[in-house]
Amino acid sequence: MSRDGAVSPGGVSVLEGRYRRLLRVLPAWYRAEREEEMVGIFLAERAEGPDADLDLEHGWPGWGEAWATVDLAVRVRFGAARRAGVLARVVALAGVLGHVVAAGQGLGSVVRFGGGWVWWFDALVAVAVAGVAWRQWAAVKAAIGVLGVHGLLVAQEPWALVPVVLSWVTVVALVLGWHREAPSVPRARWCAAVVAGLVPGAAWGLVVPLSPVAFGVAAAVTTGVVVVVRPWRAAGSPPR
Template sequence: MRSNLENRYRRLLRVLPRWYRDEREEEMVGLFLADRTDDLDLEHGRPGWGETGATLALAVRTRLAASAAPDRAVVLGDVVRLVAMVGLLVQLSYAFRWFGQALTSTAVESPGAPAVPVAVNLVLVGGPLAMFTGHRTLAKVLAVLTALYGVVVVPLTDGPVAFLGLLWQVPMWATAAALLVGFHRDAPAPAGRPWLWACVPAAVVAADFGALTSSSAVVVFLSATAGELVPLVVIAAGAVRLVRGGSVAWTFALAVWSVLLLPVELWYLTLYLSYPSGTALTVFLAVRTAVLVVVAAALVVAGLRGLRRPPLPVTP
C-alpha cells in the first residue's frame, strides 16, 4: 500500500510529460523515498523544496525539449525559443526607435507615443546583443529587468499613454518568459551570426521621423507607418512561410507574434478612428490589422497541418 508521502511525490511528478513519466516515474519515486523511512514522515511528510524545484525545472526541459524527446516536444521547445529570438529583434527595433526619440526629444506629435528613458533603451538594446553574442545569462538578467520596468514603472504613468505602454509591454513580457523557459540548460545556443546580421534590418525597421518637428498630416502618416513596420515585416514573413512552407516551429512562432502584435494594432486603429483628418492612416491601419489577423489564422492552420504529418525520428 502506498504511503501518503509516495502519493504526494507521484502528484508532483505529474508536471512531467507522460512519455517521460512512463520511463522514469518508478525510478524517481524510489530515489525520493530511499532515505525517508520514518513512519511519521511517510504519513505526514511532503516533498522538499529542492526536490520540487528540480522537478519543475525538469518539467520545463522535457516539455520544451531540444533533443532526445518526442517530435512534438522538440517542436514546442523550438517554437518557444524562436518566439524569444524574434521578440529580441522586435525589442531591438523598438528600442532603436525610442532611443532616437529620447535623444532628439523632437518626436512627431503623433497620438499616444510613449516616452521611454534612455537608460531603459540601453537595457532593451543590451539584452538582444548579449543573447546574439552567446551571453545567455546576461541576456536573461536584462530581460527580467525589462519585464520589471513594464510591471513597476509603466503603470505609474497617467492617461492613454500608460495604457499603450502596457500594451507594448505584453510582447516584452512574452519575450522574457520565452527566453527564460526556452533556453534552459539542455537547449542549444542559437547561431549568433545570423541573428546579429538581422539586427541591421531591425534598425532599418525602426527608422522613424522623430527628428522632424512638423506635425503636418503627411509627417504624422509617415511616422506612424515607417515607425511601425514591425507588423508589416511579420505579415511578410508569414506570407512567405505560407507560400513556401517550411519548419512547423517557424510557422507557429510567426503565428504567436502575429497575435502578440494585435493589441497595439487595435489600440492604434481605435485611436485614429477618432481623428477625422486621419482617414488615409485609418484605412491603412484597418487593412494592416485585418491582414495580420488573416495571416495569424492561416499560420495556425498551416502549423496544425504540419503537426499531423508523421513524426520525425527522435534526435539522439
C-alpha cells in the first residue's frame, strides 16, 4: 500500500516497509498466511486524518502494535504443540522446582544448624508454586524475577551467581513458554512434584549446611524430580 510522495525505492510506503520488518519476528510459515492481511489492517488504521501522507512517509509502528506483534510471535513459536514451547515449559517448571528444593534446604539448615530464616525467599517461592497451580503466570514470573534481581544485587562471590543464573533462566523460560495460550499444569501432578522436591531438599539441609556443594546436589535432586515426576506431561498436545 502506497501513496504519491510516500513511497520507498521498493515501491511501498516507508511505513509499510517498517511494518513488514516488524512482522519478521513471526515464523515464515505464519507470515506467508497472514502478512498481507496484517499489513493491510495496520495501514488502514493509519490512513485517516490530515497527516496521513506524512505518516506513511515518516511514521513508525506504534509501541502497542510492536508489543502485540512480539507477543503473538512468542505465542506462535512457543505454542502448546510446538517443540520449542514444550522445551521452554520443561525448563521453566524445572527452575521453579529448583527454587522449591533451595527453600527446603534453607528450612532444613535453619532447623538443624540455626541461623536466620530467610522468610521472604520462601514466601516468594510459595507464590511461584501457587501461581503454577492456579495458572497465575504473571505472579510466577514476578516472584522468580524478584529473586533473580535480589541475588544479582547481593552476590559477592562467583559461586553465589549460581542461584541467580537459575532464577534468570527460569524467568526467560517462563516468559517464552507460559503465556495465556499455554496448557495448564495438572494440579495433582504439580503438587506431587513440589513435595518430591521439598522433602529431599529439607532432608539435605538437615545433614549439611548450605554451601556451593549443597546447592549443586540440590540441582541434581531437582533434575531427578523433573525426570521422574514430569508434572507437565499431561499439560498439552504432543510436540511437533
